[in-house]
Amino acid sequence: MAEKYVLSKDEKKMLNKAFLYSMSTFMAFNQVVMQGQSFGMTIWPGINMFYKTDEEKREAFSRNANEFFNTHQIGQGLIGGIVIAMEKERAEKGQLEATAISGLKAALMGPLAGVFDSFFFNCVRVIIAGVCIGLAADGSILAPLLFLVLYGGSLLVTKYVLLIQGYRYGVSLVNMAFEKGIVPLIMEACGILGAVMIGTLIASNVTINIALAPEINGATFALQDIFDGIMPGMLSLILWWVCFKSLQKGMSPIKLIFIIMAACVVLAFFGVF
Amino acid sequence: MTQALIVALTYYFCQCIDGIVGFQTVTRPIILGPVTGLVCGDLTTGVIMGAELEAIYMGISGIGGVVASDYRTSTVVGVALTILSGISMEQGLTVAVAIGALLNAVTPITNALKAFYQPLQTKTANEGKVKRFWIQMWIQMFAFNYTINTVILFLCVYFGSDAIGVAINNIPAWILNGLSAAGGMLVVVGLCLTTQAIYSGSTPFWVLLGFVLAKYLGLGTLPIAIIALVIAYVIFTRNYHMQELEKKMSSSANGGDDFYG
Numbered sequence: 001m002a003e004k005y006v007l008s009k010d011e012k013k014m015l016n017k018a019f020l021y022s023m024s025t026f027m028a029f030n031q032v033v034m035q036g037q038s039f040g041m042t043i044w045p046g047i048n049m050f051y052k053t054d055e056e057k058r059e060a061f062s063r064n065a066n067e068f069f070n071t072h073q074i075g076q077g078l079i080g081g082i083v084i085a086m087e088k089e090r091a092e093k094g095q096l097e098a099t100a101i102s103g104l105k106a107a108l109m110g111p112l113a114g115v116f117d118s119f120f121f122n123c124v125r126v127i128i129a130g131v132c133i134g135l136a137a138d139g140s141i142l143a144p145l146l147f148l149v150l151y152g153g154s155l156l157v158t159k160y161v162l163l164i165q166g167y168r169y170g171v172s173l174v175n176m177a178f179e180k181g182i183v184p185l186i187m188e189a190c191g192i193l194g195a196v197m198i199g200t201l202i203a204s205n206v207t208i209n210i211a212l213a214p215e216i217n218g219a220t221f222a223l224q225d226i227f228d229g230i231m232p233g234m235l236s237l238i239l240w241w242v243c244f245k246s247l248q249k250g251m252s253p254i255k256l257i258f259i260i261m262a263a264c265v266v267l268a269f270f271g272v273f
Numbered sequence: 274m275t276q277a278l279i280v281a282l283t284y285y286f287c288q289c290i291d292g293i294v295g296f297q298t299v300t301r302p303i304i305l306g307p308v309t310g311l312v313c314g315d316l317t318t319g320v321i322m323g324a325e326l327e328a329i330y331m332g333i334s335g336i337g338g339v340v341a342s343d344y345r346t347s348t349v350v351g352v353a354l355t356i357l358s359g360i361s362m363e364q365g366l367t368v369a370v371a372i373g374a375l376l377n378a379v380t381p382i383t384n385a386l387k388a389f390y391q392p393l394q395t396k397t398a399n400e401g402k403v404k405r406f407w408i409q410m411w412i413q414m415f416a417f418n419y420t421i422n423t424v425i426l427f428l429c430v431y432f433g434s435d436a437i438g439v440a441i442n443n444i445p446a447w448i449l450n451g452l453s454a455a456g457g458m459l460v461v462v463g464l465c466l467t468t469q470a471i472y473s474g475s476t477p478f479w480v481l482l483g484f485v486l487a488k489y490l491g492l493g494t495l496p497i498a499i500i501a502l503v504i505a506y507v508i509f510t511r512n513y514h515m516q517e518l519e520k521k522m523s524s525s526a527n528g529g530d531d532f533y534g
Contacts, residue, residue, distance in 0.1 A: 247469055
């Protein structure tokens with residue numbers, strides 16, 4: 001393993017700020033980028049510290065803030081730390097491409113969400129709640145306070161520790177990669193990981209259910225069944241590919257959002273959804 | 274009037290705290306119950322009821338964004354009505370469940386509002402105005418995230434959920450259907466932006482692999498990530514050896530004679 005990286009005073013300050021911003025996980029949650037806005041703010045202190053010009057800062061911030069991001073809030077701390085470390089290398093050496101950052105982000109958020117969801121929701125919270133429910137039976141005010149401190153506190157502390165450690169290991173690992181000259185190879189590997197996880201996210205998060213079932217000569221054609229018969233979820237994949245192609249051709253994501261919403265409401269009016 | 278206002282504001286206030294600190298702790302019944310009790314003037318009942326509700330809803334956490342039952346409304350309405358109007362806890366919960374169902378019915382509207390807000394944020398981020406971006410996140414939380422729910426909660430407690438239910442049922446179904454269909458699809462925009470960022474010639478095939486593993490083989494994200502990691506590692510080591518080989522070849526080509534002894 002790479003040797004431990006020692007944080008400077010400024011870096012500590014920057015990471016503390018990042019932690020405060022990272023609390024906004026659910027503040028500006030939406031169906032388009034989910035926690036993307038919050039993630040952008042989490043790594044903003046890092047971007048602000050390492051990039052020199054305003055134009056570079058603008059590019060790095062918008063790249064991170066406008067992308068899809070969704071994981072458990074603690075995963076946000078860990079991924080945030082690693083991404084800040086990568087942005088640091090990108091800012092200082094300029095060899096690390098944005099592709100690797102986005103790829104790694106996409107690769108990590110799904111699995112980490114699964115791990116932390118089951119650990120904190122199904123294990124830690126159940127144990128702490130169990131203890132506190134017992135205490136609360138006679139109306140003791142201690143119960144809710146204990147729950148707040150133990151459960152809320154454990155979440156925040158874990159997030160903070162993982163943010164710091166993610167950054168430290170991130171920096172030393174990226175340094176090692178540079179010394180060995182394997183950065184382009186790692187970037188390719190990140191791209192593969194990210195792409196596979198995007199496929200998984202399309203399968204699990206993009207849902208299209210067509211209610212339309214026209215009756216022709218007494219036979220009902222449930223369109224959804226027909227599409228599922230050909231290939232389950234094919235509509236999601238098609239939607240992804242069409243949207244991606246239109247973005248490539250220069251369509252703005254802003255327009256795309258309005259088009260999808262308008263199309264859905266209009267189609268629903270005609271009974272498609 | 275005051276009753277309804279207290280219930281609605283407690284709900285709004287606790288939701289906002291969770292929005293700011295982001296730890297999904299304050300809206301758990303075991304804390305929300307005592308807070309409601311405190312506001313209504315009977316802390317002990319709040320603690321006891323909160324704990325009972327926590328036991329009921331312990332297993333529910335809304336994994337993957339799907340909330341099976343609205344434990345927040347249940348807690349606020351159940352506790353407040355029990356203390357303020359003296360009905361039994363069971364009666365309070367019955368009222369709460371009806372209100373929770375109404376709130377779930379209007380969720381697509383809230384989601385649509387939040388999605389409508391995203392283009393503004395995209396634009397602000399593209400302009401590099403980070404401070405404004407941050408302020409607008411706060412505005413979204415205070416203005417959009419919980420407002421509709423809070424208003425409906427207030428109206429339900431004030432006028433009774435039957436009257437409000439009739440009003441909500443009068444919203445044309447196609448609007449709600451369309452908005453919730455859009456909610457299921459909009460995430461594709463965010464995913465496409467990520468795709469664009471990592472795109473190379475082979476990307477579509479890897480995406481297809483992930484899709485097939487999740488959809489057809491029904492694997493969870495962790496096993497898929499491990500499979501992807503193995504593949505990425507194999508490709509990485511192969512490329513690494515190739516690179517080393519190239520280095521060796523070029524250095525021996527320079528050194529010429531040594532290679533053949």
